[in-house]
Amino acid sequence: MTDSGINKKILIVDDEQDIVETLKFMLEAQGYECFCAYDGETGLNLAKEIIPDLMILDVMMPKINGYKISRLLKYDNKYKDIPIIMVTARSQEDDKAIGHETGVNEYITKPFELDEVISKVKEYLA
Amino acid sequence: MPKILLVSDNEKQNKLITQVLSKISAAVIVSVDEEAILNYVKKSLVSLVIVDENIKNQDVSLLCKKMQPDTLKDNIAVVALVNAATENTELLKLTNACVTKPVNERILSACVASNLKLKKAVDTLSTNNSELAKSLYQLDVLYNTSTQLAGSLDKQKLISIMIDGLEKSLSFSLSSTLVFNDEHHIDLIINSLYGISPRLEHSLKLRAILSYRALFDKKKIPYDLNVNDITVTQNVKYPLEEYDLNVLKFDNLFAPINVGEKFFGLIEVFRETDFSQEDTTCFQTLARQVSLPLENASLYEEIKNTNTKLEKLERLKSEFISIVSHELRTPLTAIKNSLEICLSGKAGDVSSIMDKFLNMAKRNVTRLSGIINDLLDLSKVEAGKMDFKFERGSINTPVEFIKNTFENLAKEKNIELVLEKDEHIASTYLDCQRIEQVVSNLISNAIKFTNENGRITVKTENIARADIDKSKLIGVENPVFYENYIKVSVADNGIGIAHEDLKKVFDQFQQIENSLNRKNGGTGLGLPIAKQLIEAHKGFIWVESELNCGTTFAFVIPVLSEKEKFIIDLDKEIAKARTCEQNVLLLTVCERKNTAKSFINEIREEKISIIRKTANTKEVYFEEDTKRFMCVMIPEADKFAQSFIEKKIESTLMAQGEETNSQKYDIVYSTVLFPDNGEDAQTLMVVSKENLKNNKMVEV
Numbered sequence: 044m045t046d047s048g049i050n051k052k053i054l055i056v057d058d059e060q061d062i063v064e065t066l067k068f069m070l071e072a073q074g075y076e077c078f079c080a081y082d083g084e085t086g087l088n089l090a091k092e093i094i095p096d097l098m099i100l101d102v103m104m105p106k107i108n109g110y111k112i113s114r115l116l117k118y119d120n121k122y123k124d125i126p127i128i129m130v131t132a133r134s135q136e137d138d139k140a141i142g143h144e145t146g147v148n149e150y151i152t153k154p155f156e157l158d159e160v161i162s163k164v165k166e167y168l169a
Numbered sequence: 170m171p172k173i174l175l176v177s178d179n180e181k182q183n184k185l186i187t188q189v190l191s192k193i194s195a196a197v198i199v200s201v202d203e204e205a206i207l208n209y210v211k212k213s214l215v216s217l218v219i220v221d222e223n224i225k226n227q228d229v230s231l232l233c234k235k236m237q238p239d240t241l242k243d244n245i246a247v248v249a250l251v252n253a254a255t256e257n258t259e260l261l262k263l264t265n266a267c268v269t270k271p272v273n274e275r276i277l278s279a280c281v282a283s284n285l286k287l288k289k290a291v292d293t294l295s296t297n298n299s300e301l302a303k304s305l306y307q308l309d310v311l312y313n314t315s316t317q318l319a320g321s322l323d324k325q326k327l328i329s330i331m332i333d334g335l336e337k338s339l340s341f342s343l344s345s346t347l348v349f350n351d352e353h354h355i356d357l358i359i360n361s362l363y364g365i366s367p368r369l370e371h372s373l374k375l376r377a378i379l380s381y382r383a384l385f386d387k388k389k390i391p392y393d394l395n396v397n398d399i400t401v402t403q404n405v406k407y408p409l410e411e412y413d414l415n416v417l418k419f420d421n422l423f424a425p426i427n428v429g430e431k432f433f434g435l436i437e438v439f440r441e442t443d444f445s446q447e448d449t450t451c452f453q454t455l456a457r458q459v460s461l462p463l464e465n466a467s468l469y470e471e472i473k474n475t476n477t478k479l480e481k482l483e484r485l486k487s488e489f490i491s492i493v494s495h496e497l498r499t500p501l502t503a504i505k506n507s508l509e510i511c512l513s514g515k516a517g518d519v520s521s522i523m524d525k526f527l528n529m530a531k532r533n534v535t536r537l538s539g540i541i542n543d544l545l546d547l548s549k550v551e552a553g554k555m556d557f558k559f560e561r562g563s564i565n566t567p568v569e570f571i572k573n574t575f576e577n578l579a580k581e582k583n584i585e586l587v588l589e590k591d592e593h594i595a596s597t598y599l600d601c602q603r604i605e606q607v608v609s610n611l612i613s614n615a616i617k618f619t620n621e622n623g624r625i626t627v628k629t630e631n632i633a634r635a636d637i638d639k640s641k642l643i644g645v646e647n648p649v650f651y652e653n654y655i656k657v658s659v660a661d662n663g664i665g666i667a668h669e670d671l672k673k674v675f676d677q678f679q680q681i682e683n684s685l686n687r688k689n690g691g692t693g694l695g696l697p698i699a700k701q702l703i704e705a706h707k708g709f710i711w712v713e714s715e716l717n718c719g720t721t722f723a724f725v726i727p728v729l730s731e732k733e734k735f736i737i738d739l740d741k742e743i744a745k746a747r748t749c750e751q752n753v754l755l756l757t758v759c760e761r762k763n764t765a766k767s768f769i770n771e772i773r774e775e776k777i778s779i780i781r782k783t784a785n786t787k788e789v790y791f792e793e794d795t796k797r798f799m800c801v802m803i804p805e806a807d808k809f810a811q812s813f814i815e816k817k818i819e820s821t822l823m824a825q826g827e828e829t830n831s832q833k834y835d836i837v838y839s840t841v842l843f844p845d846n847g848e849d850a851q852t853l854m855v856v857s858k859e860n861l862k863n864n865k866m867v868e869v
Contacts, residue, residue: 059499065506072515132498154502154538157509 051168052093054078056086056112057101057130066099069157070164083107090116095125097167099160100147102131110145117146126167130155171285174209175199176232177221177250182272186219189274193282203232210236213243216288217281222251222260222270233263244291246284300447307451310338314455318462322469324350331436331459332360338451341438343416347377347399348426348434355394360404364411372414374399380435384425391432420444424456428464483551490548494541501541505534543694550701557705559598559734564655564726565590565629567605572627575612583621586612589628594655595728603702607710610695611659611722618720619663626660637725641711643672644700648709651727658723666714674712675700699724707737739802739850743843753843756801756814757857 053075057063060081067077078093080086084106090098098116102109109129116122129147142150149163173195177183187197198215200206201224209215218236220229233247240247249264250272251257261267266284268277314334321327332344343361350356357377359365365373378394385391419439426434436456444452508531510516512524519527549555572588579586608627615625634650642648666674675696703710708726729737742753801814839860841853 059503061503062499062506065503065510068510069506069513069515072513132495153498154505154534157506 050076051097052076052078052095053097053099053164054080054086054090054093054095055099056080056083056090056104056109057099058082058104059101062101062130065157066160069161073161073165075164075168083109083112087112087115090122090125094122097164098125098127099164100127100129102129102142110141113142113145113147128160128163128167130160171195171216172214173197173281174206174215174218176201176206176218176224176229178224178227179221182221182250182270185272185274186277189272189278190281193278195281195285201227203227203235206232207235207239210239210243210245213239213245216245217284218245218247219281220247220249220260220264222249222255222257230257230259230263233260237263244288244295246288248280248284304447307338307447310334311451311454311458315458318459321462322466324348324463324466324470327459327462327466328358328434331455332358334455335436335438335452336360338455339422339438339440339444339448341440342419343412344436344438345373345377346434346436347381349392349432355399357399357401358404359401361412362406364405364408365403366411366413369413369416370401370403371396372417374401376417376437377435380423380437384432384435422449422452424453426456426463427460428467429460433460433463487548487552490544491552494545494548497541498538501534501538505531505538508534540694543698546698547694547701550698550705555705557600557603559600559706561596561598562601563594563596564599564604564657565592565594567599567601568608568627568629568657571605571608571612574609575616578613578616579625582616582619582623584616584619585624586616587624587626589626591630593631594629595631595653597655597726597728598734599706599726603705607699607702607724608657608659610699614695614722615659615661615663615720618665619661623662626658628656628658628660630656631728632656632725637709638711641713642709643711644675645704645709649707651707651729651733653728654708654725655728656723656725658721660719660721662719665716665718665720666712667716671712671714675710735802736850736854739853742802743850743853753802753853754840755843755853755857756840757861 051074053070055063055066055070055077056079057066058081063079063081067079070077078089078095080089082105086100086104087107090112100109100112109131113127113129116125116127123146126149127147128149128151129142130151130153131142132153139150148167151160151163171194173190175183175186175197177186177199178201183197183199187199190197195217198209200209206218210218218240220233222229229249236247239245246265247263249260249267250270251260251267253269255261266280268280311334314330314337317330317334318327321330328346328348332346335341335344342363343359343365346358346360348356348358357374359370359373374396377399378396381394382390416439419441420443421437421439422444423437424435425432426436438452508527511519512527512531546555569588569590572586576586612625612627619625632654634652634654636656637650637654639648700710703724703726706726707729708724710722710724712720712722714720727733739753739755839857841857841860843853
């Protein structure tokens with residue numbers, strides 16, 4: 044266990060269960076406490092309930108998409124400080140622009156390196 | 170036998186005259202009734218009129234005046250019988266000749282005979298004349314119609330031009346045109362002076378079907394036609410009156426319309442008055458003349474349909490690749506993550522053999538994602554969806570950057586990697602990231618195919634259009650050349666490419682059969698992508714190679730002026746607008762004095778912060794005809810940008826004072842719209858300039 048992960052809560056929202064599993068495994072190995080949601084609505088409610096220290100968010104999801112979740116959280120004073128890393132298969136320049144406009148902090152395209160995500164997480168939770 | 174009208178109540182004289190004139194075979198009708206007289210003249214029933222000056226209760230001069238319009242029209246001579254001492258000068262003026270009373274037999278008969286002869290001559294002359302005028306008019310109509318026909322590729326329009334031409338030259342009462350668009354779409358176009366009774370419409374339909382069948386006399390009819398298959402279009406000039414079956418008794422002309430070898434339709438025209446030989450010729454000529462343009466129109470339609478189909482297929486292919494690639498990425502990420510977890514040892518101990526195979530799996534997953542990225546790139550660039558960020562800069566920057574990243578790889582293989590850059594390289598519009606992608610592909614290929622101790626030289630230089638060896642450019646359709654270029658080449662002394670394979674290197678999925686290539690991996694998409702990326706820069710890429718001696722890949726990118734770049738952008742916008750069925754606006758601002766400069770700068774500054782964010786607005790300055798222009802290009806959908814610029818211009822004009830004299834204004838602007846004003850960037854620019862010259866403020 045590394046010091047960095049102690050008492051930090053991370054919320055992973057992605058409808059791809061396998062992706063969530065692998066991310067969760069690696070992050071827990073770093074000592075972070077992970078919460079998971081497999082659709083947008085659950086993800087948003089969970090975020091408001093536990094107020095995580097960081098969120099990893101997919102874009103294309105059932106019920107509420109990632110852009111909307113990001114916008115809802117980033118324009119709410121209670122939650123606007125939660126860093127959001129957006130992970131998506133959409134890599135068009137426009138998509139990135141929308142992501143940044145909705146306030147996400149990082150935009151990583153699939154397929155990504157786990158190490159890349161973990162180093163970004165560490166950067167925000169240092 | 171010529172008929173002569175004698176207007177006189179002197180019975181004795183009348184008897185004499187009738188006798189005299191019968192000798193020159195002329196029949197005499199005597200009358201003093203005004204109504205009857207006018208009627209004879211009006212209907213041209215007589216060839217000559219003799220009037221006595223003295224008729225009881227009758228003003229002869231007035232009578233002559235009333236007759237005059239008709240006598241003049243039909244060349245009817247009027248001879249007056251006057252008293253020797255007559256003072257009626259008016260009557261003398263209104264008549265062609267006069268004979269003094271008492272009538273001298275010889276003088277009268279000579280006078281009448283010569284006037285009759287004259288009438289005959291004048292009659293022939295005027296008939297000829299009017300026939301000449303008519304055929305001249307018909308020729309003119311024919312000429313105009315054929316010019317119009319040549320200018321159209323629309324079948325419906327061609328048919329209506331033909332009918333118009335026929336109407337002008339023949340002034341028919343009714344025309345009925347049967348048009349086969351395809352087997353299930355048959356039109357009967359009826360152009361008529363008056364309305365058409367349902368009975369008549371039905372008979373015209375039947376008549377068209379009968380004529381159609383008669384055309385294929387005894388031969389096999391290509392398509393059996395039913396009354397119910399025909400849709401009727403009526404164009405009626407005066408709908409208040411109506412034609413019934415009586416039209417079918419009119420004189421008629423009939424002709425088939427053939428398109429090439431194929432039957433296209435038939436036309437029949439009806440006219441109350443009979444058709445002359447000239448009319449028939451004119452009719453046949455017009456019906457024949459329409460065939461060639463119709464054939465062209467059919468071919469054009471076919472090509473257009475095929476093209477649309479092809480475009481759709483191409484789009485489907487691109488979309489398919491794009492969707493599949495996206496869908497592949499997600500499972501690929503899960504596989505990659507799982508492998509990483511196993512390899513990290515966090516999921517348990519990994520034996521050295523497990524490690525070897527896990528690494529193998531990971532290497533191949535990485536390769537797979539590379540292929541997917543290439544596929545995505547290619548489909549994007551082909552569909553014109555690749556976002557390019559063209560900025561003015563030096564090509565040395567990306568080339569040098571990529572050369573440095575490959576230095577270690579080259580060193581590992583003991584290959585000498587040299588960069589020879591031209592320090593004075595011209596700057597032009599490039600997308601640095603894409604140029605890096607191309608150069609990286611070329612250098613990595615060179616390293617792959619060069620043996621140990623080899624040498625790779627990367628070179629940048631300025632060249633002129635004439636320096637490009639056009640024979641090397643393969644698979645480039647209708648190349649457009651600019652004056653100056655910058656050239657980047659990557660030359661190695663590696664294994665080379667066989668001559669017969671050179672043509673294939675830029676083809677998709679055409680990996681050259683070569684064991685080394687297979688061993689070195691690669692998707693075979695790198696070079697096709699490079700080609701597309703360079704072509705998006707309006708440049709060319711080519712290869713020269715000799716087996717076992719080495720290969721040189723080179724590409725050139727034009728050094729574009731601001732104006733040239735603008736036209737390229739505009740063309741791209743037009744192409745985009747065409748596929749999205751949307752308009753592009755070209756707004757031109759012309760600056761006449763220097764005072765306008767501040768205004769334009771203002772637009773510029775505002776534009777950067779406001780308009781660029783909303784749309785692909787492009788603007789450029791360039792000089793032409795010693796006046797300075799600024800062109801702003803806005804997609805029509807971007808109403809915000811449009812109204813912003815227009816308001817700016819208006820407010821500046823207002824600020825300049827209330828003079829309406831446009832000469833005092835410093836700024837004149839015009840807007841042009843695709844597709845109303847033109848098909849391409851050049852015509853848009855021409856229209857825009859014309860509008861400026863005419864000081865025209867075009868309403869948007």
